Amino acid sequence: MTTWMTIVAIAGLTLVSIVTRGFFLIPDRELPIPAWLREALRYAPLAALVAVLLPELAMTDDHLIATWKDARIYATATGIVVFVTTRSLLGTILAGTAVLLALRLALGW
Amino acid sequence: MTTSTPLWRHPEFAVGAREMRDVALGIGAWGLVAGIAMTKAGLGPVFAIAMSLFVFAGSAQLAALPLMVQGAPLWVVWATAFCVNLRFIIFSAGWRPYLQSLPRVQRLFVAYFTVDFTYIAFMRRFPRPGDVRAQLAYVAGNASVSWISWQSMTVLGVVLADVIPERWGLGFAGSLALLGITASLLVDRATWIAAAVAACAAFAAFALPFHLNVVVAIAAAMAVGILIDHLAPARASVERSKDTA
Numbered sequence: 136m137t138t139w140m141t142i143v144a145i146a147g148l149t150l151v152s153i154v155t156r157g158f159f160l161i162p163d164r165e166l167p168i169p170a171w172l173r174e175a176l177r178y179a180p181l182a183a184l185v186a187v188l189l190p191e192l193a194m195t196d197d198h199l200i201a202t203w204k205d206a207r208i209y210a211t212a213t214g215i216v217v218f219v220t221t222r223s224l225l226g227t228i229l230a231g232t233a234v235l236l237a238l239r240l241a242l243g244w
Numbered sequence: 245m246t247t248s249t250p251l252w253r254h255p256e257f258a259v260g261a262r263e264m265r266d267v268a269l270g271i272g273a274w275g276l277v278a279g280i281a282m283t284k285a286g287l288g289p290v291f292a293i294a295m296s297l298f299v300f301a302g303s304a305q306l307a308a309l310p311l312m313v314q315g316a317p318l319w320v321v322w323a324t325a326f327c328v329n330l331r332f333i334i335f336s337a338g339w340r341p342y343l344q345s346l347p348r349v350q351r352l353f354v355a356y357f358t359v360d361f362t363y364i365a366f367m368r369r370f371p372r373p374g375d376v377r378a379q380l381a382y383v384a385g386n387a388s389v390s391w392i393s394w395q396s397m398t399v400l401g402v403v404l405a406d407v408i409p410e411r412w413g414l415g416f417a418g419s420l421a422l423l424g425i426t427a428s429l430l431v432d433r434a435t436w437i438a439a440a441v442a443a444c445a446a447f448a449a450f451a452l453p454f455h456l457n458v459v460v461a462i463a464a465a466m467a468v469g470i471l472i473d474h475l476a477p478a479r480a481s482v483e484r485s486k487d488t489a
Contacts, residue, residue, distance in 0.1 A: 136315050141291050144312050147322045148305070149298040155329035157352040159336040166340060174473055175466040176338045178438045180364045182465030183331040184426045185439050186446035186458040187303070187360075191419040197450065207416065214420045215427070224266035224424040231420040232273075239412060 206238035252385070256378045260385030263365050268389050270421020271361065272397035277415035278302050279401020280408060285313045289402050296398040300356070300391070304328040307455065327454030334462055335363050342373045354380070357387040359394075364425060434472040438465040 136144065159166060168176075192211050193200055200208065214231035217223070238244040251257055275296070282292035287309065299305050304325040311321045336355055343351045358366070365386055370379055401408075408414065430436050445464035449457035 136312055140318070141287070141312065144308075144318055144321050145291065145295050145298060147318060148295070148301075148308055148325050151304070151322055151325045151329060152299050152301045153352060153356050155326060155332040155336075156358060157336055157355040158333040159340050160343060160351040160355050161348065163348055165344075168337060168340060171470055171474075172337075173341070175470045176334065177367070178435075178442075178465045178469035179331070179334045179338065179462050180360065180367065181426065181429045181435060181439055182442035182445075182462040183334075183360065183458055184364070184422055184429070185442040185465075186461035187455075188419060188422045188426060189443055189446050190450070191416070192423070194450075206413070210416060210420070211423065214423050218424045218427050222428070224421060224428075225269065227424040228266070228269050228273075228417050228420045231423070232414070232417045235413060235416050 204242070204244045206235045206242075206244040209238060210235035251377075251381045254378065254381030256381035257385035259369070260365070260382035260387075261389045262385075263369070264361065264386045264389040267361050267365075267421050267425065268393040270418045271390050272393040273414050273417030273421075274302050275394040275397035276401040276404075276408070277418070278305060279398040279403075280405045280410065281306060281401075282309060282398075283402050283405035284410075285309050287313065292402045293399055296395060299325075300394070301325070301329060301359070302394070303455065324454055327456055327459075330456070330459045331360075331462060334459075335360075338363070338367065342370070342376075342379055345376055354383055357391060358383065359387075359390060361421075361425065362386045362390055364429070368429075434469065437472060438469050441465050441468045 154161075192207060195201075195205070210231040213234045214227045217230045218227040221227075278296065279292060282295060282305070283289060287295065295305055299308075307328045308321045308325045311324060332355075335358070339351075339355055339358070343354060346354070362383065366379070366383055369382055373379075426439070430439060442461040442465040446457045446461035449460040451457075452460065
């Protein structure tokens with residue numbers, strides 16, 4: 136892409152961020168959201184997290200992990216154990232990353 | 245509390261900032277990886293930083309990036325980012341009852357700075373709309389921490405692109421942050437079932453382009469959520485009537 140094309144692309148992407156994040160906030164008039172839909176919306180962030188998380192934790196190139204020699208398995212397990220026992224997000228991140236780095240650097244997993 | 249008090253002096257600002265503090269490490273790791281990826285793709289440091297500053301959407305940036313580098317048509321670049329961001333459209337419907345009393349520019353401003361983590365933390369802190377001032381202060385505190393950690397680490401990633409090997413997989417710290425947040429949302433049977441359905445749907449629809457499987461997963465989980473919410477009280481009332489009989 137040329138410099139100008141890149142600038143236009145980034146400007147457009149910025150607009151995409153604004154429009155998608157604010158989509159239902161754009162109209163000024165009342166937007167009646169039915170009660171059942173409002174209740175159902177409570178599940179949206181959880182579902183989005185799970186869907187984004189799944190491939191990161193358990194997939195390589197569009198397939199489920201098929202080997203035990205993948206550092207992510209042990210980092211994820213460590214993260215789960217630490218979170219369940221301590222409820223600490225920071226501990227989960229630090230312990231999981233430590234296991235990941237140790238296995239990647241020492242064993243090349 | 246008068247409306248002239250600046251938001252950052254409101255006690256909820258500190259609460260919001262504190263609740264984002266631990267996650268900030270994960271967000272920072274993502275920012276670092278995104279900065280490295282943008283630079284390695286050949287975007288150049290100025291555009292890499294500009295993209296992060298203005299677009300402020302990690303997964304959309306990383307999806308649009310290869311298309312930009314390949315010189316794909318602009319509409320393809322934008323459509324891709326739009327699809328990756330579709331979940332935010334659904335979140336914006338959730339925002340509506342909280343922000344309705346504000347002018348449009350302010351509504352869009354708040355929503356633009358609300359990434360997934362901030363939205364989730366906010367909805368946990370304020371399950372029902374209430375004191376707008378307190379809610380804005382909370383968002384401001386929370387989003388400030390996430391914005392600063394994302395942007396500063398992206399710049400660091402751009403600078404250190406040639407120093408940090410990709411195979412370390414540092415971005416996994418971000419996934420671990422997601423993992424913790426997800427686990428903290430699994431509070432009862434309904435959320436567990438919704439999460440399981442979302443996982444199955446996301447996996448089954450994985451072949452769809454543009455991360456559209458995320459939208460499929462949200463739709464499936466919402467549908468199941470409605471079913472659970474409507475079946476559970478009915479069953480509970482049957483139990484009650486049995487007790488009284």
